[in-house]
Amino acid sequence: MQGAAFTRKQVRNLLNFIIRYGTWFLFVFYVLLSFVLLFSHNSYHHSVYLSSANMVVSSINGTASEITGYFHLRSINESLQASNAMLENEVLNLRHQIAEYQTKLSDTAENKNYDERFDYISATVINNSVRHPRNYFSINRGEADGVKRGMGVVDQNGITGIINVTGAHTSRVISLLNETQHFSVKIKGTEYIGSLSWKGGDPRIAYVEEVPRHAKFHAGDTIVTSGFSTTFPPEIPVGIVMNRVKGTDDNFFVLKIRLTSDFRALSTVRVIKDEYKPEIDSLKNFDYKPGK
Amino acid sequence: MNKEIIKFSFLFIVILLAQVLICNHIAIFNVAVPIIFIYFIIRLPISLGKGILFTLAFTMGLCVDIFADTLGVNALACTLLAAMKRPVFYAYIPKDDKTKYLTPSLSSLGVGIYCKYLITMVGLYCLMAFTIEYFNFAEVKEIVILAASSCLLTFVMLLAIDSLIIKKS
Incomplete structure (x- = not known):
């Protein structure tokens, strides 16, 4: 049967x-x-409940960070002062330049108000790690504050990561210290583009790969964001060139760099919102497809 | 029995919070990490049913993973450690009626045997956890350095916790 x-x-x-x-x-x-x-973790899409951006974990971490948040205030204050002094200098320089142009070319250099392309959302880091091969940190701003997946995150010293999972009031950020994440960067003052990646180990050291062989650089040059994506504006500092190291491909240089942000003492960060993002993303729909 | 359940529930919560809020942020010389939450698995009674043991171990690992964003790493390593608990225990102590209902501790096993049991469990765990996390045989040297230094640090910290508990009771 x-x-x-x-x-x-x-x-x-x-x-x-x-x-x-x-x-x-x-x-x-x-x-x-x-x-x-383990294997779904590496993919881009996963649930907020199994990440440190969930309600329970972020409230526990938030409480703890209110206590531990005081620990690094001294060094953070110093770097803020330095960055503030630099910005003040820059403002004075620019004012001086504007004044000069206005007297020289009074008809063409009007006081135009340009649209601000980038908007910043200030946030506090409530949980952070630097010792894993794939590090993440969480911040106390979420969808309710306008944070969306894919936005860039910077602190006063340079770039720190990209938003990966968003909760209502918290988000998880893929740290720059994550082997799976790459960033488009260039050598400041030139147009030589490279790909920034972290290779584990020391949280102060990262590598810029795929720098063309003919690129000119010196130890001490600054590495900045290229601005080729909607994630980061151009010219945000990333690190300082230390030396050239041997890469796998003879056609490209690999540069060892010292990161400008101190990832062991992340405290206040800013999430970057690009007002042009929808516009730039919509351009992808106009791809020219030959033969069709 | 009820007293034991309350004691171990309390241990679960306290050791989990101590791990995720304090120990996860410690990395001495950027290599040695204290992994104290496995103390819970190490101390569970030997007579505890395997099903409950695996469930508790997996849950503990998953909780740590969610906090540290290392999804799956500690959950897997904890489950494997739970499966090795009994064989490791009986490797140092004869299997008979007397040892069947023991709860592994400094006072029940004596310093020598307890230390051997503790360092074996901690060593196995560190090796498994870092191997799973790096999952790359090109980094064997790093894995061994991380595992060995973390094992040593964890071992010392767990002995310190043990001596604290003894003083209290």
Whole structure:
């Protein structure tokens, strides 16, 4: 008879087998579940509940960071002062230049108000790690504050990461210290583009790969963002060139750089909102497809 | 029995919070990381059913993973460690009626055997966790350095926790 039921004995044997080895089935189940989590973790899409941006974890981390947040205030204050002094200098210089142009060319150099392309959302880091091969940190701003996946995150010293998962009031950021994440950068003052990546280990050191062989650089040159994406505006500092190291491809240089941001003492960051993003993204719909 | 359940629930929460809020942010010389939450798995009674042991270990690992954004790494390593708990325990102590209902601790096993059991468990865990996390045989040297230094630091910290508990009770 096709599809005949098992005999009672067979069923009993099967049940006995399951009961006897049930715990090992459970073990195999947990191991498989762990593997699923392990491999889904690397993909871009995953749920907010299993990340540090979920409600329970972020409220616990938020409370803890209110206490530990004081620890690095001194060094953060110093770097803020330095960055403030630099900005003040720049403002004075620019004012001076504007005044000069206005007297020289009074008809062409009007005081135009340009649209601001980039908007900033200020946030506090509530959880941070630097010791894993794939590091993330969480901030206390989420969808309700206008944070969206793919936005860039910077602190007073330079770039720090990209928004990866957003909750209502918290978000998780892929840190620059994440082996899977690459950033488009260039050597300041030139147009030589490279790809920034972190290779694990020291949280102060990263590498710029795929720099063309003919690029000119000196140790001490600044590496800045290229501005070729809607994630970061151009000319945001990233690091300082230390030296050239041997790469896998002879046609390209690899530069070892010292990162400007101190990832062990992240405190206040800004999320960058690009007002042109929808416009630039919509351009992708006009791809010219030859032969169609 | 109820007292034991309350004691271990309390241990679960306290050690989880200590791990994710304090120890996860410590990395001495950027290599040695204290992994104290496995103390919970190490201290669970030997007579505890395997199903409950695996479930508790997996849950503990998953909780740490969610906090540290290392999804799957500690969950897998904890489940594997739970499966090795009994074989490691009986490698140092004869399997008989007397040892069947033991709860591994400094006072029940004696310093020598407890230390051997503790360092084996911690060493196995560190090796598994870092291998799973890096998942790359090109980085064997890093994995060994990380595992060895973390194992040593964790071992010392767990002994310190043990001595604190003994003083209290």
